[in-house]
Structure formats: structure tokens, C-alpha cells
Amino acid sequence: MKNNWALITGAGKRIGRAVALDLAAHGWNIVVHYRSSAKEAKQLAFEIQDLGQSACLAEIDLSDAKAAEKLIPSLTKEIGPIHALVNNAALFEPDEYDPDGSRHFAINADAPRLLSKAFRDTLPKGERGVIVNMLDGTPPASNFSAYARSKNFLADMTLNMAKSFAPKIRVNGVAPSYVLPSLRQSELSFRKLAGDKIVTTEQVVTALRRLIETPAATGIIEKI
Numbered sequence: 001m002k003n004n005w006a007l008i009t010g011a012g013k014r015i016g017r018a019v020a021l022d023l024a025a026h027g028w029n030i031v032v033h034y035r036s037s038a039k040e041a042k043q044l045a046f047e048i049q050d051l052g053q054s055a056c057l058a059e060i061d062l063s064d065a066k067a068a069e070k071l072i073p074s075l076t077k078e079i080g081p082i083h084a085l086v087n088n089a090a091l092f093e094p095d096e097y098d099p100d101g102s103r104h105f106a107i108n109a110d111a112p113r114l115l116s117k118a119f120r121d122t123l124p125k126g127e128r129g130v131i132v133n134m135l136d137g138t139p140p141a142s143n144f145s146a147y148a149r150s151k152n153f154l155a156d157m158t159l160n161m162a163k164s165f166a167p168k169i170r171v172n173g174v175a176p177s178y179v180l181p182s183l184r185q186s187e188l189s190f191r192k193l194a195g196d197k198i199v200t201t202e203q204v205v206t207a208l209r210r211l212i213e214t215p216a217a218t219g220i221i222e223k224i
Helices: 014-024 037-050 063-078 102-122 145-164 187-199 199-212
Strands: 006-009 029-034 057-059 082-087 129-134 169-175 221-223
Touching: 006 014, 006 063, 014 029, 014 037, 014 082, 014 129, 014 145, 014 199, 029 063, 029 169, 037 057, 057 063, 063 082, 063 169, 102 129, 102 145, 102 169, 129 145, 129 199, 145 169, 169 199, 199 221
Parallel strands: 006 029, 006 082, 029 057, 082 129, 129 169, 169 221
Antiparallel strands: none
């Protein structure tokens, strides 16, 4: 699968950036998706190229269903088939910012569904692909119910897609515990909350790459 293209959503920062660099270091060309992190995405593209791989930038708002549907077909016309999809982009906000949960569902659940379907439909006949969905091993207990519901939906969808997309496409998930502080959280409060459940970005990307590279791995949700 090396020297093929991998699309990583939300690749400009944090875990998405780490995943992009790790896969590039292991021979993948990377489509760097972002919404508002243009500066970071462009810098990441340069770093991927420094690793000897190709990089392509893709700027869309995943809450726009039509844009999500069109992303992969438009990319394949430009760069050819995509063989790996990492649904990493996510919205993580308190319930008061999304009372009916529609924004969380659009970005965290519906966009991965639309992208995964387009990924399946555009993959050439006879070729194999892999999808990894970024899940949450320790969803917040309160005040983030919309986020938690959307991630639970994505986890269920991961297992359903593994069955319905087989054998053409393998579908797996990675569900880490605490990795990085949220944008509204201090380092101190994060460590107090996480305790001994903190995992490193290196552990996350290693688990994700293992699921991508293991030919028989499908229908697996790896909790770390």
C-alpha cells in the first residue's frame, strides 16, 4: 500500500498532524484536509514533502454535507485513487454551544459516513482500501452529551461498515483515552482529570498505522 494516497481529515493540528507525519514517514502520500488551519496545513505539507512524499491540500467545511460528498471524487480526478481514509476531524464543544447536537452529528458522524461511502465508490475495481475512524475511549460524562452521542454513533457505524464494505475495504477504529488537553482546558486541569490514563500521540499513531498496515485487520476498535 506504500506510495499510495491517504486522506486525513483535520490534519492541520494535534493528532491529525501526527498521523499525517507518521504515515508520510512510512511511505504514504498525504491529502491534508483542514477547515481553518491554512497556515498549519501548508507547513505540514512542506514537512511531508521533506520526508520525500507528495502532499495535497484540501480545504472544506465538513459540516457542509454536499462538500463532504464531493471531496473524494474531486480529489481522485486530481491525484488518482485514494487508498486510505482517516476520519480524524471532530467537533468537541459543550452542549450549550450545540443544544440540538446537529453540528456535532454533522461533523463527527455524518461527514465520516459520506466520506467513507465516496471512498468506497471511487476506489477502482479490484483494488483494496482501508478506513480508520478516530473514536473516543473516555468520552466526557456530562455537559458533552452531543459529542458523546456522535462518537458512539461513529463507533457503531465503524463495525457496520466493516461488514458491509468487506472485502473491498477494511474499516477499523482507534479509541484513545486522554491524549491532549482540549482548547478550553489548561495542562494542569487536563492532568488532574486524566490521572494515569494519558496516552501519547506516538501510541495513537502507532496503533492507527498498525490497523492500516495489517491486511487482515477489519472490524477492530482498538482502545488504548
